[in-house]
Amino acid sequence: MENGAKQETAKIVLPDGTEIEVPLLQDASGAKFLDIRKLQPSTGLCTFDPGFTSTGSCDSSITYIDGLKGVLLYRGYDVEQLAECGDFNDSAHLLLHGELPTAEQKAAFDRDLTLHSLVHEQLIMFYRGFKHDAHPMAIMVGVAGALSAFYANAADVGNPQQRLHSCIRLIAKMPTLAALAYRTATGLPIIYPRNDLGYAARFLHMMFAFPTQPYNVDPVLSRALEKTLILHMDHEQNASTSTVRTAGSSHANPFACIASGIAALWGPAHGGANEAVLRMLEEIGSPERIPAAVARAKDKKDPFRLMGFGHRVYKSFDPRARVMRRVAHEVLAHLNITSDPLLEIAMELERVATHDPYFVQRGLYPNVDFYSGIVLRALGVPVSMFTVLFAVARTVGWVAQWNEMAAQQQIAPKISRPRQMYTGHMQREFAPPHADAGADGPAVQASREITKQVSSRERPSIAS
Numbered sequence: 509m510e511n512g513a514k515q516e517t518a519k520i521v522l523p524d525g526t527e528i529e530v531p532l533l534q535d536a537s538g539a540k541f542l543d544i545r546k547l548q549p550s551t552g553l554c555t556f557d558p559g560f561t562s563t564g565s566c567d568s569s570i571t572y573i574d575g576l577k578g579v580l581l582y583r584g585y586d587v588e589q590l591a592e593c594g595d596f597n598d599s600a601h602l603l604l605h606g607e608l609p610t611a612e613q614k615a616a617f618d619r620d621l622t623l624h625s626l627v628h629e630q631l632i633m634f635y636r637g638f639k640h641d642a643h644p645m646a647i648m649v650g651v652a653g654a655l656s657a658f659y660a661n662a663a664d665v666g667n668p669q670q671r672l673h674s675c676i677r678l679i680a681k682m683p684t685l686a687a688l689a690y691r692t693a694t695g696l697p698i699i700y701p702r703n704d705l706g707y708a709a710r711f712l713h714m715m716f717a718f719p720t721q722p723y724n725v726d727p728v729l730s731r732a733l734e735k736t737l738i739l740h741m742d743h744e745q746n747a748s749t750s751t752v753r754t755a756g757s758s759h760a761n762p763f764a765c766i767a768s769g770i771a772a773l774w775g776p777a778h779g780g781a782n783e784a785v786l787r788m789l790e791e792i793g794s795p796e797r798i799p800a801a802v803a804r805a806k807d808k809k810d811p812f813r814l815m816g817f818g819h820r821v822y823k824s825f826d827p828r829a830r831v832m833r834r835v836a837h838e839v840l841a842h843l844n845i846t847s848d849p850l851l852e853i854a855m856e857l858e859r860v861a862t863h864d865p866y867f868v869q870r871g872l873y874p875n876v877d878f879y880s881g882i883v884l885r886a887l888g889v890p891v892s893m894f895t896v897l898f899a900v901a902r903t904v905g906w907v908a909q910w911n912e913m914a915a916q917q918q919i920a921p922k923i924s925r926p927r928q929m930y931t932g933h934m935q936r937e938f939a940p941p942h943a944d945a946g947a948d949g950p951a952v953q954a955s956r957e958i959t960k961q962v963s964s965r966e967r968p969s970i971a972s
């Protein structure tokens with residue numbers, strides 16, 4: 509607010525007729541927010557917003573989304589330009605530091621992301637402890653969390669230098685952790701990161717090379733992966749990012765916070781959607797069965813939904829999907845894939861659903877996961893690794909958001925602690941119905957005594 513300008517407010521009339529003024533805040537895009545921070549302390553009232561569809565949980569200068577117009581900006585730059593014209597490290601530097609790097613900064617950042625890509629040898633032993641058929645996301649939750657045991661000093665989140673160091677380590681090590689999850693689960697020899705390769709190429713090499721023979725990374729495929737990673741880097745306050753911020757608000761170790769983000773990302777309604785897309789295409793099985801699948805998705809009595817369609821925020825088109833669609837077609841053409849049955853089903857499903865009034869009227873367009881599943885399959889990435897790749901990319905956003913949150917917490921500490929609308933029993937007498945306690949047994953009598961004592965005490969007004 510400009511000096512001297514009157515603070516805009518909204519008036520709310522409470523059930524008892526009292527009128528209160530709630531300040532209105534405005535963000536950089538002009539969007540307005542009711543500032544209800546003082547609502548509960550001053551009136552005892554809370555707002556109710558499961559799923560946080562109308563609630564801003566933080567202020568952030570990292571990512572901007574206009575869901576109606578299909579716009580996604582990282583620090584003010586269009587994600588499409590970053591993916592098409594920039595490289596992974598530029599976008600990661602931008603998200604983390606706020607600006608694209610100078611030549612000097614770029615050299616230092618490239619060097620950091622390269623040199624920190626190795627993991628402690630002892631961490632590699634953790635992979636042996638997992639069952640042979642463990643899902644790679646389960647492994648990733650475990651090993652990312654385990655990093656906190658290797659970097660205990662990272663817990664000093666009040667130290668900006670240490671924070672940045674943790675962010676760099678996480679971005680640099682994630683592809684190594686991911687490739688290790690695949691190689692160890694499949695019994696393949698592990699491949700160490702190669703310093704002469706870029707971020708995406710290094711990952712492909714660790715995934716697909718063998719120590720017994722040379723492996724040349726295909727530059728078209730590594731560029732396709734790089735674009736995919738850039739498009740998935742950040743997406744403001746989604747479920748996993750909010751989870752990372754919530755975990756971090758208690759000043760937890762950053763590696764543990766990122767593990768919590770990986771866990772939140774895993775579900776099919778979030779990062780697991782790209783895997784769910786491929787599973788759905790397999791289930792559909794042939795283009796002739798598409799109309800039946802679409803009919804099921806439209807049937808309100810059937811919980812089946814078309815995976816890879818619709819988005820909580822984008823109601824016209826997902827801008828990342830536009831780029832990913834191009835990337836998908838480029839990769840298929842480069843690899844000369846003309847007869848993959850799943851890809852045929854995907855292309856036909858895209859055509860049918862984007863012309864169906866049910867999907868068009870509800871703004872249910874193919875989202876980024878629909879096409880990224882196709883690209884990753886064409887790159888030879890196993891389906892169970894799709895969400896892992898998403899986690900690798902999203903780590904950049906997670907650490908940038910975590911770092912921003914931690915810096916804000918230094919000025920105004922505030923642990924994330926939502927309220928709830930309680931729908932359970934109010935206080936009842938402890939009287940277990942099982943036989944030996946009995947209605948007048950010693951346990952019940954002792955409980956009555958405690959009730960008497962508790963009810964004679966004054967209750968604290970605010971829950972911890």
Ligand SMILES: CC(C)(COP(=O)(O)OP(=O)(O)OC[C@H]1O[C@@H](n2cnc3c(N)ncnc32)[C@H](O)[C@@H]1OP(=O)(O)O)[C@@H](O)C(=O)NCCC(=O)NCCS
Nearest residue numbers: 776777778781805813814815816817818819820870875877
């Ligand atoms: C992403 C998603 C969770 C967003 O959900 P949301 O914003 O809460 O939207 P809603 O669940 O309120 O859906 C709005 C309407 O579209 C329908 N709808 C949403 N996604 C649908 C889908 N994939 N298939 C069929 N119908 C769908 C809902 O049934 C609802 O219909 P109604 O208005 O007649 O009741 C949801 O679209 C979905 O489940 N998509 C599939 C999973 C996916 O691809 N997730 C990755 C997201 S990047």
